[in-house]
Amino acid sequence: MKKLSRFGEKYTQDAGILSLMEDLGNALAHGGEDMIMMGGGNPGHIPEVEELLLDRIRQILEDRKDLQRLIGIYDPPQGEKVFIGALARLLNKEFGWDLTEKNIALTNGSQSAFFMLFNMLAGEFSDGSRKTIHFPLAPEYIGYADAGLTEPFFTATPPRIEMLGDHQFKYRVDFEQLKIDDSTAALCGSRPTNPTGNVLTDDEIRQLDRLCKEADIPLIIDSAYGTPFPNLVYTEATPFWNENIIVLMSLSKLGMPAARTGIVIANEETIQALASVNSVLNLTTGSFGALLAQGLVESGDIIRLSNEKVRPYYQKRATAAAAYFESIAAGLPYRIHRPEGAMFLWFWFENLPISSMELYQLLKDRGVLVVSGHYFFPGIEGEWQHMQECLRVTYTQEEEKVQKGLDILAEEVRRAYDES
Numbered sequence: 491m492k493k494l495s496r497f498g499e500k501y502t503q504d505a506g507i508l509s510l511m512e513d514l515g516n517a518l519a520h521g522g523e524d525m526i527m528m529g530g531g532n533p534g535h536i537p538e539v540e541e542l543l544l545d546r547i548r549q550i551l552e553d554r555k556d557l558q559r560l561i562g563i564y565d566p567p568q569g570e571k572v573f574i575g576a577l578a579r580l581l582n583k584e585f586g587w588d589l590t591e592k593n594i595a596l597t598n599g600s601q602s603a604f605f606m607l608f609n610m611l612a613g614e615f616s617d618g619s620r621k622t623i624h625f626p627l628a629p630e631y632i633g634y635a636d637a638g639l640t641e642p643f644f645t646a647t648p649p650r651i652e653m654l655g656d657h658q659f660k661y662r663v664d665f666e667q668l669k670i671d672d673s674t675a676a677l678c679g680s681r682p683t684n685p686t687g688n689v690l691t692d693d694e695i696r697q698l699d700r701l702c703k704e705a706d707i708p709l710i711i712d713s714a715y716g717t718p719f720p721n722l723v724y725t726e727a728t729p730f731w732n733e734n735i736i737v738l739m740s741l742s743k744l745g746m747p748a749a750r751t752g753i754v755i756a757n758e759e760t761i762q763a764l765a766s767v768n769s770v771l772n773l774t775t776g777s778f779g780a781l782l783a784q785g786l787v788e789s790g791d792i793i794r795l796s797n798e799k800v801r802p803y804y805q806k807r808a809t810a811a812a813a814y815f816e817s818i819a820a821g822l823p824y825r826i827h828r829p830e831g832a833m834f835l836w837f838w839f840e841n842l843p844i845s846s847m848e849l850y851q852l853l854k855d856r857g858v859l860v861v862s863g864h865y866f867f868p869g870i871e872g873e874w875q876h877m878q879e880c881l882r883v884t885y886t887q888e889e890e891k892v893q894k895g896l897d898i899l900a901e902e903v904r905r906a907y908d909e910s
């Protein structure tokens with residue numbers, strides 16, 4: 491095109507999420523036989539989950555009314571009502587939350603939910619003032635970075651780094667450095683965090699909630715990998731919600747990424763506004779994910795399935811991958827963020843003599859796709875060497891492929907240090 495608007499220019503330039511999805515899509519489009527896919531967040535294929543979903547699809551195909559609900563009826567902008575009602579009842583029963591159907595909306599994936607919510611809450615206001623979304627701890631999710639329609643849109647507080655043993659560490663919220671002012675529209679954090687697997691502690695969540703209430707701003711918790719489903723949490727973590735908290739959930743990591751079903755839980759005013767924006771941008775939300783998961787939510791089996799099948803599947807792979815790298819990385823100055831959740835290992839190679847982007851390219855040339863860590867620090871100002879020393883690695887593929895990919899990672903990192 492000869493000339494693009496600011497919007498067009500912004501969303502056609504280089505972006506971390508675009509690079510990630512292009513790499514993933516191009517490799518899969520060509521079969522991916524020669525590429526070890528350790529970059530994207532595509533969930534693993536868990537037989538027990540896929541069998542339940544297959545049974546549900548058969549039921550829908552045999553029931554004309556369900557089939558009509560699936561493909562032949564527009565849902566309201568807030569989303570599929572039967573699923574929303576069932577989810578409200580389940581969350582009230584399990585956690586004592588005081589939810590009604592007016593507290594929940596569905597979106598076409600949580601990515602679109604964040605785009606709408608962020609730009610509803612932050613950016614330029616009618617009085618000419620500007621506000622930003624603040625991340626109380628970075629690194630954070632790669633998909634946030636380009637979601638704002640104005641600049642600057644995000645700010646962040648660098649973490650406090652706690653060393654754990656010889657080869658692990660943990661990010662913690664640095665409350666002494668965390669500052670909220672009139673330009674802060676909301677705080678936002680993922681739990682567990684993509685990319686690091688960090689889980690904000692219950693105490694950290696309580697402190698953040700208190701600060702947000704004092705500032706009269708919402709606290710946004712991205713629970714796409716969290717409780718109560720798919721519950722990829724390998725440590726203690728209590729689900730939180732109140733009228734000042736916006737919780738975002740997803741069906742993707744349960745095993746339905748292509749269904750693109752995001753879930754937003756918030757006060758009625760926020761849900762009503764979100765539904766209005768959704769009607770303009772999307773008309774309505776697709777019914778596929780809601781119809782597939784409806785029975786699991788109504789019975790509560792979605793929580794049982796998460797606890798008994800999904801979480802153990804990923805936790806076992808996280809433990810195995812971390813242990814394997816330790817067995818082959820003797821002498822390397824590396825640390826792995828303590829695997830507390832999600833489906834990634836976050837590597838920190840201190841004083842790495844090349845950038846994380848250069849390391850990413852070396853690995854890609856050898857048939858291993860990972861993600862350069864520098865993409866995951868939206869809102870961090872200035873130069874911080876740590877941002878160039880980290881790498882996100884997914885461990886959801888078959889164990890043999892993961893081990894081969896880690897072998898190549900160790901080789902390239904060792905070479906980089908040896909040649910410096």
